[in-house]
Amino acid sequence: xxxxxxVFYDDLNDPYKKQLADGxxxxxxxRYVKFFHMQARLWALKGFPNWKRKITMKPHPxx
Numbered sequence: 001x002x003x004x005x006x007v008f009y010d011d012l013n014d015p016y017k018k019q020l021a022d023g024x025x026x027x028x029x030x031r032y033v034k035f036f037h038m039q040a041r042l043w044a045l046k047g048f049p050n051w052k053r054k055i056t057m058k059p060h061p062x063x
Contacts, residue, residue: 009015029060043049 026034
């Protein structure tokens with residue numbers, strides 16, 4: 001496992017640029033797999049999203 005280290009950036013855009021450069025190194029298949037790993041982590045932190053959506057039609061008060 002890779003040891004984590006503290007990185008000091010000169011510009012606020014540097015982390016964004018580094019992330020883009022790392023993403024370009026990956027193949028589309030690796031990015032696809034990473035997406036689902038990140039999604040699973042997010043759901044572990046926030047809980048599984050409740051995707052039950054309803055459309056409610058109400059009469060307008062002026063009619």
